[in-house]
Amino acid sequence: MSVRDEFDAWAADGRDKGMEERHWNTAKHVLARLPVEEGDRVLDLGTGSGYALRALADSTGMDRGYGLDGAPEMARNAREYARAADPDADLGFVVGDFGSLPFADDSLDHAFTMEAFYYSGDPHETLREVARVLKSGGTFYCAVNYYEENVHSHDWQEHISVDMTRWGADEYRAAFREAGLHVAEQDNVADTEVDIPPAAEFPTDSWDTREAMVERYRELGTLLTVGVAP
Amino acid sequence: MSVRDEFDAWAADGRDKGMEERHWNTAKHVLARLPVEEGDRVLDLGTGSGYALRALADSTGMDRGYGLDGAPEMARNAREYARAADPDADLGFVVGDFGSLPFADDSLDHAFTMEAFYYSGDPHETLREVARVLKSGGTFYCAVNYYEENVHSHDWQEHISVDMTRWGADEYRAAFREAGLHVAEQDNVADTEVDIPPAAEFPTDSWDTREAMVERYRELGTLLTVGVAP
Amino acid sequence: MKESLLDIVCCPLDKHDLDLEVTEREAGEDGEITAGTLTCTDCGETYPIEDGIPNLLPPDMRE
Amino acid sequence: MKESLLDIVCCPLDKHDLDLEVTEREAGEDGEITAGTLTCTDCGETYPIEDGIPNLLPPDMRE
Ligand SMILES: Nc1ncnc2c1ncn2[C@@H]1O[C@H](CSCC[C@H](N)C(=O)O)[C@@H](O)[C@H]1O
Ligand SMILES: Nc1ncnc2c1ncn2[C@@H]1O[C@H](CSCC[C@H](N)C(=O)O)[C@@H](O)[C@H]1O
Numbered sequence: 168m169s170v171r172d173e174f175d176a177w178a179a180d181g182r183d184k185g186m187e188e189r190h191w192n193t194a195k196h197v198l199a200r201l202p203v204e205e206g207d208r209v210l211d212l213g214t215g216s217g218y219a220l221r222a223l224a225d226s227t228g229m230d231r232g233y234g235l236d237g238a239p240e241m242a243r244n245a246r247e248y249a250r251a252a253d254p255d256a257d258l259g260f261v262v263g264d265f266g267s268l269p270f271a272d273d274s275l276d277h278a279f280t281m282e283a284f285y286y287s288g289d290p291h292e293t294l295r296e297v298a299r300v301l302k303s304g305g306t307f308y309c310a311v312n313y314y315e316e317n318v319h320s321h322d323w324q325e326h327i328s329v330d331m332t333r334w335g336a337d338e339y340r341a342a343f344r345e346a347g348l349h350v351a352e353q354d355n356v357a358d359t360e361v362d363i364p365p366a367a368e369f370p371t372d373s374w375d376t377r378e379a380m381v382e383r384y385r386e387l388g389t390l391l392t393v394g395v396a397p
Numbered sequence: 398m399s400v401r402d403e404f405d406a407w408a409a410d411g412r413d414k415g416m417e418e419r420h421w422n423t424a425k426h427v428l429a430r431l432p433v434e435e436g437d438r439v440l441d442l443g444t445g446s447g448y449a450l451r452a453l454a455d456s457t458g459m460d461r462g463y464g465l466d467g468a469p470e471m472a473r474n475a476r477e478y479a480r481a482a483d484p485d486a487d488l489g490f491v492v493g494d495f496g497s498l499p500f501a502d503d504s505l506d507h508a509f510t511m512e513a514f515y516y517s518g519d520p521h522e523t524l525r526e527v528a529r530v531l532k533s534g535g536t537f538y539c540a541v542n543y544y545e546e547n548v549h550s551h552d553w554q555e556h557i558s559v560d561m562t563r564w565g566a567d568e569y570r571a572a573f574r575e576a577g578l579h580v581a582e583q584d585n586v587a588d589t590e591v592d593i594p595p596a597a598e599f600p601t602d603s604w605d606t607r608e609a610m611v612e613r614y615r616e617l618g619t620l621l622t623v624g625v626a627p
Numbered sequence: 628m629k630e631s632l633l634d635i636v637c638c639p640l641d642k643h644d645l646d647l648e649v650t651e652r653e654a655g656e657d658g659e660i661t662a663g664t665l666t667c668t669d670c671g672e673t674y675p676i677e678d679g680i681p682n683l684l685p686p687d688m689r690e
Numbered sequence: 691m692k693e694s695l696l697d698i699v700c701c702p703l704d705k706h707d708l709d710l711e712v713t714e715r716e717a718g719e720d721g722e723i724t725a726g727t728l729t730c731t732d733c734g735e736t737y738p739i740e741d742g743i744p745n746l747l748p749p750d751m752r753e
Contacts, residue, residue, distance in 0.1 A: 171690065202570055202580040208635070231632055237688075242680050259632040262682040267639040269683035274635035303627070304579035340432055349534035350432040351581030351625045395581045395625045397533070401753065438698070461695055467751075472743050489695040492745040497702040499737075499746035504698035 170264070170286060173329050174238030183216040183244050186282065190312075192358040193389035194219060194281045197310050200393075203227040207276035210235065210300065212265060212293075213283020217245030217258070224249075224256040231257040233275075237264050265293040270300040277301075281310045281389075285332045294346030294394075301396035307348060309339070310356070314390045319383040339392040348394030357388040400494070400516060403559050404468030413446040413474050416512065420542075422588040423619035424449060424511045427540050430623075433457040437506035440465065440530065442495060442523075443513020447475030447488070454479075454486040461487040463505075467494050495523040500530040507531075511540045511619075515562045524576030524624075531626035537578060539569070540586070544620045549613040569622040578624030587618040628679050629657055636665070639683050643669035691742050692720055699728070702746050706732035 177183060198219060203209065205228035211219045214234030223229055234249075236242045239262050246260040263269050265287040278297050287293040297307050313320040315335030324331050334342065340350045361384050366377045374380040407413060428449060433439065435458035441449045444464030453459055464479075466472045469492050476490040493499050495517040508527050517523040527537050543550040545565030554561050564572065570580045591614045596607045604610040630647070638645060644667075651662035665674040665681055674683050682689065693710070701708055707730075714725035728737040728744055737746050745752065 169688075169690070171688075200582045200584045202583045204570070233632070237684070239680070239682065243678060246679055257629060257632060259628045260680050261628075261636065262680060262684055263639060264684055264688055267685050269636055269639040269681075271635045271637045271642065304574075306579075306581055340434070344534075349536075349579075349625050351536055351623055352430045353432045354430045393581055393623075395579050397627055399751075399753070401751075463695070467747070469743070469745065473741060476742055487692060487695060489691045490743050491691075491699065492743060492747055493702060494747055494751055497748050499699055499702040499744075501698045501700045501705065 170237035170329055171239065173327060174236070175240040178238060178240035178244050183241055187216040187218045189361075190215075190281050191218065192360045193312075193356045194310065195222065196356050197281070197308055197389065197391055198222055198226075198279070201227075201277055201279065201306065201308060203229050203277060206230045208274065209233070210268075210270065210275045210278040212278060212280035212297075213237075213286065214245050214260065215241055215281075215283070217249050217260065219279055219281060220245075220258050221249055221252050221256075224253060224258060231259065233270070234258065234260045235263045235265075235268070236260070237262065264288075266296070268296045268300050272299055273302045275300050275302065275305060277306050277308070279308045279310075282312055284309050285311055285313050285334070286329050287332065288330075290332050290334075291342055291346060294342055294348065297394075298347045298396055303396055305396045306351070307343075307394040307396075309343075309392045309394070310389050312389055314339075316390070317383065317387045319379060319387070336390060336392070339390070343392060343394040346394075347397065349397060350392065351395050352391070352393040354391045355386070355388050356391050357386065358384040400467035400559055401469065403557065404466070405470040408468060408470035408474050413471055417446040417448045419591075420445075420511050421448065422590045423542075423586045424540065425452065426586050427511070427538055427619065427621055428452055428456075428509070431457075431507055431509065431536065431538060433459050433507060436460045438504065439463070440498075440500065440505045440508040442508060442510035442527075443467075443516065444475050444490065445471055445511075445513070447479050447490065449509055449511060450475075450488050451479055451482050451486070454483060454488060461489065463500070464488065464490045465493045465495075465498070466490070467492065494518075496526070498526045498530050502529055503532045505530050505532065505535060507536050507538070509538045509540075512542055514539050515541055515543050515564070516559050517562065518560075520562050520564075521572060521576060524572055524578065527624075528577045528626055533626055535626045536581070537573075537624040537626075539573075539622045539624070540619050542619055544569075546620070547613065547617045549609060549617070566620060566622070569620070573622060573624040577627065579627060580622065581625050582621070582623040584621045585616070585618050586621050587616065588614040628676065628681060629659055631657065633660075633665075633681075636681065636683065638667035638670065638672060638674075639685050640672060641667065641669050643667055645674070691739065691744060692722055694720065696723075696728075696744075699744065699746065701730035701733065701735060701737075702748050703735060704730065704732050706730055708737070 220232035
């Protein structure tokens with residue numbers, strides 16, 4: 168099944184909003200680290216509900232934001248939420264694929280992506296595309312919950328028809344460098360807010376032990392890799 | 398009074414250890430973000446007790462670490478602590494000044510500094526020196542508790558004879574860029590561990606209100622600016 | 628999509644500029660373009676704008 | 691300081707290489723140099739190594 172088929176269905180049954188709520192706990196900390204200046208242009212890859220751009224438009228002096236998504240229903244929802252939140256913000260949504268970005272060389276100051284990068288058909292090509300569209304000194308904030316060290320994510324592929332790439336932290340660093348990006352930072356951003364029930368309530372529907380849930384959210388959290396275009 | 402006079406006295410009365418203990422709460426989160434690879438060389442500016450290098454030697458595959466300090470007594474203590482912790486780690490300590498770094502061009506992979514940068518006689522010159530000694534793609538992790546937004550730090554200058562530079566977050570970003578470094582990240586790293594007494598115990602010797610103490614440690618914390626050499 | 632935002636949008640295939648043809652635009656000064664076509668100035672490939680959203684998928688992924 | 695670590699250490703003034711003269715070295719294979727002198731191959735300025743620590747302050751800051 169294609170990205171479009173899989174994720175249009177998600178958008179249609181409201182999972183865009185559900186993801187926003189869950190991902191926000193760590194995405195907000197990631198977004199707060201972006202050194203966005205007055206006048207900057209920001210790209211959000213796999214924008215989903217578009218929350219990242221709405222948040223940046225609200226909290227920074229950025230000039231414009233572009234949300235790219237392969238699923239037309241995602242882009243449609245994101246556009247509507249953005250217009251409802253602030254019709255004056257210069258946010259644009261486009262349908263497109265991670266493999267061939269429809270942006271000019273050296274045209275963007277920052278690229279962000281949350282829980283989307285690993286769906287790329289060819290992640291190495293996507294990194295080269297990101298390096299191409301970023302201006303010199305531009306940053307790429309790549310955040311994922313699905314990665315090698317997060318053993319609790321390993322079975323996610325079973326539930327989704329799109330192929331997922333499961334790199335470890337070191338593979339992210341190596342791939343960034345191979346694509347010509349400097350690696351500025353790597354970090355595990357903890358989700359300190361998700362509710363973890365008391366030990367007596369385990370096993371729950373999703374978790375065998377409280378320890379596993381603590382490790383997943385409070386320790387492993389979201390793997391962030393930050394690249395900089397030379 | 399000179400850096401040497403002021404800080405030799407601190408080292409002599411054990412304040413190097415006291416700072417290590419207080420600064421570690423946020424410094425450890427900063428150090429965890431450094432993308433240190435096998436074989437890397439790391440410089441610690443204003444190394445104090447040298448804890449940052451000991452931690453990196455212990456937790457990464459770095460090849461060597463250099464701790465520079467303007468106070469001979471600080472360097473002497475740092476060297477002793479390092480040899481006691483792990484005599485085989487390739488750590489070297491040198492007495493030197495932030496204004497004229499005794500390292501060859503493009504010779505280091507990362508530079509780190511905690512609570513020291515703002516003592517520089519000329520912080521712009523220090524940034525140019527850091528840009529000079531870093532290899533292309535090398536990172537500069539600059540962490541400070543004394544900065545404009547941290548209003549609780551504003552009176553620190555009264556207690557110390559060395560002139561301090563109090564920049565705001567935006568001034569750090571601008572100065573990094575002026576010195577030729579890309580700005581990859583800026584963040585406030587919270588100290589979630591320092592003990593904050595219950596409201597009834599305020600005012601304390603150091604804090605009028607609990608709110609002020611919460612703001613200082615849990616919200617403002619340590620200002621981190623990450624630069625990358627182009 | 629506002630017209631001003633289209634300046635850095637390009638052909639996903641060969642990264643050349645796109646020519647804009649507007650068929651529907653919202654009222655007002657910086658009214659969004661809701662329908663139209665983007666045509667690559669180099670390869671001639673066309674990309675539709677529908678409901679304010681340019682579809683810039685490579686043609687073979689458009690379904 | 692181990693001798694191997696000195697390879698990237700340079701004159702703080704003009705950033706030229708330094709010549710090493712050892713007056714005291716710890717026993718063992720990679721024994722630290724505990725006392726000696728570093729001399730700039732360009733300007734001739736000398737910098738002492740004392741107790742294993744090179745003092746590379748610019749001479750006018752040495753006190
Ligand atoms: N190859 C590809 N090209 C473009 N978008 C893709 C893609 N693969 C997946 N996506 C999009 O990436 C998104 C992943 S879900 C994450 C959405 C959002 N960033 C959030 O944090 O909630 C989906 O909206 C999906 O349609
Ligand atoms: N101009 C300068 N050149 C070199 N070292 C300096 C300096 N100004 C201050 N220092 C050193 O910077 C240190 C600041 S105290 C911080 C020490 C340590 N990084 C920690 O986090 O605890 C002191 O050891 C002081 O001697």
